[in-house]
Amino acid sequence: MSNNEKNKWVITSAWPYVNAIPHLGNMIGSVLSSDIFARFCRLKGDEVVFVSGSDSHGTPVAVAAKKQNISAQELALKNHTIIKDLFKKWQISYDNYTDTHNPTHIEFIRNFYRDVQKNGYIFEKELESLYCEHDKLFLPDRFVEGICPHCGAESARGDQCDKCQKLLTPIELKRAHCVICNNPPVVRKTKHWYLDLPKLQDQLDVFIKQNQLIPQNARQMCLNSISEGIPQRAITRDLEWGIPAPFKGAEEKTIYVWFEAVLGYVSAVKEWAEKIIKDPKKFDYFWKDPETKTVFFIGKDNIIFHLIIFPILLLSYNKDKSNRDKLILPYNVSSTEWLMFENEKFSKSRGIGIWIDEALEVAPLDYWRFTLVYNRPETSDTSFLWSEFENNIKTLNDNIGNFIHRTLTFIDKQFNGTVPHKLEFDEVDKKFIECINSISYEIGESIKTFKLRKALRDIVNFGKEGNVYLNNKAPWHLIKKDKEAAGHVFYVCVQAVYAFGILLSPFIPGTSEKIMSYLNVPTSKDLKWDSINENAVKEGLKIKKPEPLFQKLDVQEIQDKLQKLKEQKSKIGDKELVSYDDFKKLDIRVALIESVEIVPKADKLYKFSIALGTEKRTIVAGLAEHYKVDELKGKKIVILANLEPRKLRGILSEGMLLAAVAGDIVSVLTPDKNIPPGAKIE
Ligand SMILES: [Zn+2]
Numbered sequence: 001m002s003n004n005e006k007n008k009w010v011i012t013s014a015w016p017y018v019n020a021i022p023h024l025g026n027m028i029g030s031v032l033s034s035d036i037f038a039r040f041c042r043l044k045g046d047e048v049v050f051v052s053g054s055d056s057h058g059t060p061v062a063v064a065a066k067k068q069n070i071s072a073q074e075l076a077l078k079n080h081t082i083i084k085d086l087f088k089k090w091q092i093s094y095d096n097y098t099d100t101h102n103p104t105h106i107e108f109i110r111n112f113y114r115d116v117q118k119n120g121y122i123f124e125k126e127l128e129s130l131y132c133e134h135d136k137l138f139l140p141d142r143f144v145e146g147i148c149p150h151c152g153a154e155s156a157r158g159d160q161c162d163k164c165q166k167l168l169t170p171i172e173l174k175r176a177h178c179v180i181c182n183n184p185p186v187v188r189k190t191k192h193w194y195l196d197l198p199k200l201q202d203q204l205d206v207f208i209k210q211n212q213l214i215p216q217n218a219r220q221m222c223l224n225s226i227s228e229g230i231p232q233r234a235i236t237r238d239l240e241w242g243i244p245a246p247f248k249g250a251e252e253k254t255i256y257v258w259f260e261a262v263l264g265y266v267s268a269v270k271e272w273a274e275k276i277i278k279d280p281k282k283f284d285y286f287w288k289d290p291e292t293k294t295v296f297f298i299g300k301d302n303i304i305f306h307l308i309i310f311p312i313l314l315l316s317y318n319k320d321k322s323n324r325d326k327l328i329l330p331y332n333v334s335s336t337e338w339l340m341f342e343n344e345k346f347s348k349s350r351g352i353g354i355w356i357d358e359a360l361e362v363a364p365l366d367y368w369r370f371t372l373v374y375n376r377p378e379t380s381d382t383s384f385l386w387s388e389f390e391n392n393i394k395t396l397n398d399n400i401g402n403f404i405h406r407t408l409t410f411i412d413k414q415f416n417g418t419v420p421h422k423l424e425f426d427e428v429d430k431k432f433i434e435c436i437n438s439i440s441y442e443i444g445e446s447i448k449t450f451k452l453r454k455a456l457r458d459i460v461n462f463g464k465e466g467n468v469y470l471n472n473k474a475p476w477h478l479i480k481k482d483k484e485a486a487g488h489v490f491y492v493c494v495q496a497v498y499a500f501g502i503l504l505s506p507f508i509p510g511t512s513e514k515i516m517s518y519l520n521v522p523t524s525k526d527l528k529w530d531s532i533n534e535n536a537v538k539e540g541l542k543i544k545k546p547e548p549l550f551q552k553l554d555v556q557e558i559q560d561k562l563q564k565l566k567e568q569k570s571k572i573g574d575k576e577l578v579s580y581d582d583f584k585k586l587d588i589r590v591a592l593i594e595s596v597e598i599v600p601k602a603d604k605l606y607k608f609s610i611a612l613g614t615e616k617r618t619i620v621a622g623l624a625e626h627y628k629v630d631e632l633k634g635k636k637i638v639i640l641a642n643l644e645p646r647k648l649r650g651i652l653s654e655g656m657l658l659a660a661v662a663g664d665i666v667s668v669l670t671p672d673k674n675i676p677p678g679a680k681i682e
């Protein structure tokens with residue numbers, strides 16, 4: 001059995017925002033999933049171009065760069081380089097991982113929108129917008145913060161309120177202020193260029209209804225949005241950082257990031273064709289041939305964007321073009337649900353989760369790749385759990401690692417490293433041989449329909465079959481009376497070892513390479529998915545002396561390493577720079593501890609009465625495990641005096657005691673000269 005139809009693919013993963021290092025959830029959501037699919041298609045002998053890149057433009061980078069006093073381009077490039085390097089370390093097999101500030105993309109976008117304008121889908125409209133007279137610039141989305149008009153939350157951003165999740169425009173914010181200078185902005189008129197999405201709604205409707213592959217829930221979501229009506233959208237911004245809009249009169253504007261990054265799927269293939277493989281015709285060959293299949297790996301929040309905005313953009317560009325010049329519409333999307341971390345949302349600010357740079361420093365890459373796919377959130381949200389991580393690697397080792405190691409060591413020791421002869425197959429052999437002959441078809445069918453989790457679990461089950469076979473045959477007993485019969489068992493087993501080398505290759509490529517090197521099979525490039533069968537490894541082949549493939553995972557050790565890593569990071573570097581003005585907002589003062597009380601039912605807390613000059617205050621701090629009451633009474637300490645008061649165990653704490661922390665050591669800060677309480681720290 002084989003599924004031999006050859007295909008041509010453009011495979012993509014969502015464009016990570018350049019301002020943040022991806023975490024494990026981002027990784028399995030699109031990047032790793034698309035890599036597995038691309039690797040599988042290549043093994044099938046399909047033609048594949050696999051692309052993505054960093055989403056470099058937009059206000060968050062611009063704001064962060066302004067705060068760090070460097071150019072947005074410099075910051076974006078620096079972060080892009082870090083992300084690109086990390087994906088390489090994760091062995092993501094992109095043909096082109098680029099960024100949206102590359103010249104090919106910029107030129108492509110400008111030409112693209114010139115065509116869209118020619119096709120009659122662009123119009124201008126004047127509107128009111130916020131302007132900062134101090135910084136002399138319009139303030140798009142994240143350049144403004146204020147009070148949310150819906151829920152009253154403070155510091156809602158100009159594009160969205162984090163508390164109630166409602167989408168906002170800057171002008172709706174109450175008591176808005178500029179995030180760069182803190183001044184209130186004024187309202188000014190400005191002109192923007194709009195995409196006439198409603199004009200293309202009917203064509204989009206046809207596309208969605210005709211494409212039978214799009215998953216049912218995504219289809220329904222799109223059809224609902226279409227029936228509600230797709231609004232006109234401004235595609236320009238008053239922002240310096242971005243791609244200059246190509247429209248007459250729009251020289252000061254840039255293209256809104258939402259309407260250019262997604263087209264990177266197209267321009268990244270163009271850049272690959274022109275600059276990487278230096279065969280420019282390959283761009284049309286992939287993007288303008290209706291036979292090509294495009295597939296987009298995304299998180300569930302991205303469905304509308306990829307199935308509404310993206311196809312509409314393509315339709316607006318394609319109008320009146322000949323079939324040879326049309327860009328093809330999406331073939332399919334694979335969207336995942338969310339991965340949580342120990343049942344909570346990933347949160348950088350709260351330190352919840354593991355980021356892809358940290359992961360590589362504490363455990364081997366293939367362990368992460370395996371566990372992420374093994375619990376891939378395909379039909380519902382799943383959670384990364386430490387306990388599961390440990391179990392998953394144990395499962396991998398028990399079912400696959402041990403089978404391979406037993407087989408290869410036996411051949412190495414008993415048969416001088418030479419694959420033994422086969423004999424006639426008996427019923428037990430035949431049952432397992434059947435598994436071997438059909439496994440690549442079965443796993444392939446799952447991967448083709450993006451059921452990666454099932455595919456990986458079925459590979460593990462195949463390992464279980466292998467162990468059952470080996471235990472039934474018990475060649476370690478057999479060898480005492482019949483060496484040939486024992487050799488025959490390992491002839492069969494080594495075919496399964498080869499199968500693992502192929503089947504695991506999309507999922508854990510490093511391990512696959514090791515397996516193939518033991519079998520002396522040349523480089524992974526020549527491997528073929530359909531080459532698995534009962535005679536793939538020939539009698540008499542010399543194998544290499546094997547090493548165990550996996551080690552037992554000590555989760556406690558990994559957690560400790562990770563904790564240390566996070567502490568180091570929070571100590572040095574990696575933190576956003578603060579301005580002197582921000583520092584000045586902190587009122588840090590010397591205080592005298594007048595009395596110390598133990599807080600009932602709270603092992604760690606002390607309640608302090610402190611003198612801050614003439615003023616007396618109460619503060620609560622978790623020092624009971626580190627200091628005795630007498631060691632603190634009468635001590636001069638340092639506190640943050642203008643921290644928002646906060647109730648701890650029912651006691652209102654009016655300030656925060658400052659202490660240095662390194663692992664288990666906690667040391668209260670004290671002034672090294674005699675200085676009166678209330679003295680300010682500057
Ligand atoms: Zn709100």
Ligand SMILES: [Zn+2]
Binds near residue numbers: 133135136181183
């Ligand atoms: Zn300002």
